Amino acid sequence: MRRKRLAVMLVALLLVAALFSTVLTGCGGNSKQASEKKAEPIKIGAVAPVTGPAATYGKSTKQGYEMALEEWNAKGGVLGRKVEMIFEDDKADPTEAANAFSKLINDNHVVAIVGSVTSSCSLAGAPIAQRAGVPMITPTSTNPKVTEQGDYIFRACFIDPFQGTVAAKFVYDNLKARKAGVIYDVGQDYNTGLAEFFKKGFEKLGGQVVAYEGYPDGTTDFNAQLTKILDAKPDVIYCPNYYNDDGLIAKQARSLGFTGPIVGGDGWDSPDLVKIGGDAVNNCYFTNHFSKDDKRPEVQNFVSKYTSKYGEAPDALAALGYDAMNIMLTAIQNAGSTDGAKIKDALKNIDYQGVTGHIKFDANRNPIKSAVILKIENGKQVYVTTINP
Ligand code: PHE
Helix, strand or coil: CHHHHHHHHHHHHHHHHHHHHHHHHHHCHHHHHHHHHHCCCCCEEEEECCCCCCCHHHHHHHHHHHHHHHHHHHHEEEEEEEEEEEEECCCCCCHHHHHHHHHHCCCCCCCECCCCCCCHHHHHHHHHHHHEEECCEEEECCCCCCHCCCCEECCCCCCCHHHHHHHHHHHHHHHHEEEEEEEEEEHHHHHHHHHHHHHHHHHHHHCCEEEEEEECCCCCCCCHHHHHHHHCCCCCHHHHECCHHHHHHHHHHHHCCCCEEEECCCCCHHHHHHHHHHHHHCCCCEEECCCCCCHHHHHHHHHHHHHHHHHCCCHHHHHHHHHHHHHHHHHHHHCCCCCHHHHHHHHHCCEEEEEEECCCCCCCEEECCCCEEEEEEEEEEEEEEEECC
């Protein structure tokens, strides 16, 4: 008897509770608005060049962004909300980049920006993000000036004073070169910076830069510069440019009779380098952020997931895009808020184990990370060594 009464009471209670909650959600305007706001996605701006002269960089980087974002959403999102990526193609053009950043901030009201890829584009976007108080992390821009634009600007990669020094040391110690020729695009911040840092590092070791030749952005015939360089009889040619230029430079240097090693920077990480350069880039070396042959389990796990999703192995840009998006979303989660200043503070304190290494920011919002040296053999990238800072 007692049991039956209890059961009836329980059913009655449940009915009342159900009724109450319907009334609340159905008619309570405020609580409905609040729950809708909570359900609205968090908007993240993302920028990369998917067309134009750095298109392979953009394709990989975007895939890295997407993969990270999808993993967060599959786990329930950030702060209990879905994350939405609003993507802009800057075509590796600084004017396009500035427009993209302004649009993302003013029209789309993104809470943070991941991008851009080339240093000149990040340099165009950073002051806009800084002024608006929108935190930004570039996955790949290595020129030191990028993070100098302000305290809202971070990066996931090492910087070029380090990359240039690593290249100089490798060329001097491992390739035993004593005379280097340098050819670089004077219209790009990345190229001019890296050329200079390499030169400084090589001279400090006792090497000699016997020719230092700039060319204007958009050049496709490098014979004038290469002839001057070859006249100076270098042991090695250093090419701190993007893949389209350096593929052609390597080919033209070989036609002019240069048989020594050609060395590049992270800008060489593109399937198109070998397509353009062909045999001319075999037995050449470049510094990079990541090797898919890294045996660390977190790397191999990423490589296999990425490869099965996109049908190709990740390059450094994919890995850095993935890390940068993860860092930004982790910072928002840690901040407990989408407020720009709070995200910026959370970024400062980040301690993140990424596929491209362990990421913690120094006082200038740059991570201290190691570099790898890769060799091109029969058109394939082969891991040579890792160099720690
Ligand atoms: N570091 C290059 C820049 O700053 C971009 C880049 C990174 C290109 C990694 C290829 C691979 O412009």
